[in-house]
């Protein structure tokens with residue numbers, strides 16, 4: 305799914321109106337009905353609603369939603385926040401229609417804001433994608449403060465009022481903090497940014513039938529890997545395949561005290577369909593690997609506690625480097641050789657990334673399209689600090705383009721950034737995955753997919769998606785708090 309910016313969404317809106325021969329009022333009605341379906345699936349008509357409307361089209365949506373809810377027998381109160389003299393045309397039309405059977409109250413000053421008790425549901429339709437300046441004072445600010453301090457649940461229409469669709473807000477900006485955002489047609493770039501989590505809540509997209517033709521043609525740098533996009537990357541096994549068909553992966557992982565990382569990565573690699581797996585570990589890991597991972601072969605380093613030498617690389621179709629590896633100077637030397645010599649598709653993670661940030665020359669040597677999987681701190685060590693998530697994303701795009709690497713920037717919506725600068729945000733995953741070893745599991749999955757011949761770009765998008773999906777299954781089975789990385793491995797499968 306594509307993610308478009310506010311200006312592109314406006315153009316998409318206009319194109320749909322022109323090419324489908326519908327009016328902007330009819331499109332607003334479609335949007336309102338899509339949101340009503342979302343509401344009716346979750347709340348029956350004993351639920352009371354208070355709708356807060358601005359005077360643009362987001363407010364128009366709010367008025368249309370209020371009318372339809374009221375017609376369906378819900379109890380609805382509607383308030384228009386008078387922050388401006390002017391109102392959009394479709395706002396006016398909807399106001400006239402609504403006022404035929406429901407009185408609309410006006411909020412001009414703070415005292416006009418009603419009490420907002422727990423049992424009502426608040427709909428935030430103050431401002432949408434038309435936000436043109438931050439909100440810091442005035443009656444809009446008062447309304448937002450009231451919504452944010454009420455114990456009642458808040459649902460934002462399209463996007464939380466005050467939140468920029470595709471640019472960073474300042475910490476001082478007033479923004480609605482919804483429990484849910486129900487957004488039209490596509491997620492907004494703002495939803496992908498960790499800093500915006502309080503201003504998005506749990507979000508869903510509802511289809512309002514905007515022109516697929518326009519969306520397909522419109523260029524963008526941002527995509528969302530949902531179930532449909534992931535399914536297109538899947539490969540089905542042929543009946544006459546054999547283990548040779550699915551490649552032989554090599555994992556350089558583990559050191560004294562960190563063999564668990566090697567086991568997790570190895571197990572995830574096997575559970576992701578690789579034909580054969582060899583794990584190269586220091587001597588101290590030999591028995592551990594043989595006993596815990598009987599499906600894998602073990603290649604033993606000369607050193608007792610850390611990796612110092614590379615095995616011959618010819619037999620392997622992919623390489624996973626880093627889980628539990630440590631940063632011993634002898635390991636650094638081995639990775640330096642690897643960065644220069646390997647022509648095999650690779651994933652570098654964990655300690656391998658820390659080594660890369662301490663020895664930037666290795667970074668220059670890495671073959672094109674090597675996959676790096678940093679979490680935000682590791683990325684900061686690699687590429688430097690940034691002021692906010694938008695700036696970090698820009699830095700990550702620069703980094704991927706200038707080094708011609710594939711980056712998996714791990715987070716709530718992990719971003720897969722390709723060497724051409726395209727960004728694919730991931731749909732799956734949950735906070736239960738923020739636990740030790742979760743990253744090692746991802747390295748195992750990616751190494752497995754590369755061994756099976758997936759292009760690095762596809763392996764990264766598909767692997768990150770499947771990692772998150774397995775995490776979601778694990779969380780459903782055990783709950784986010786008690787799930788551990790081994791559970792993610794157990795729930796892998798597609």
Ligand SMILES: NC(=O)C1=CN([C@@H]2O[C@H](COP(=O)(O)OP(=O)(O)OC[C@H]3O[C@@H](n4cnc5c(N)ncnc54)[C@H](OP(=O)(O)O)[C@@H]3O)[C@@H](O)[C@H]2O)[C@@H](O)CC1
Pocket residue numbers: 313314316317331332335358359360361362363364365387388392430431432433434435436437438439444461462463488512514
């Ligand atoms: N696109 C689609 O596909 C569809 C979109 N739909 C809906 O339309 C919404 C977008 O509507 P919209 O463009 O009218 O913008 P919206 O945010 O309601 O208000 C803009 C007004 O607010 C003003 N204003 C801005 N910032 C301000 C501030 N800080 N403080 C005070 N005022 C401020 C601004 O003033 P100006 O910038 O012109 O000075 C302007 O007058 C979208 O989110 C969705 O809900 C659906 O109905 C159908 C399909």
Ligand SMILES: [K+]
Pocket residue numbers: 362428429430431432460461462463464465
């Ligand atoms: K809104």
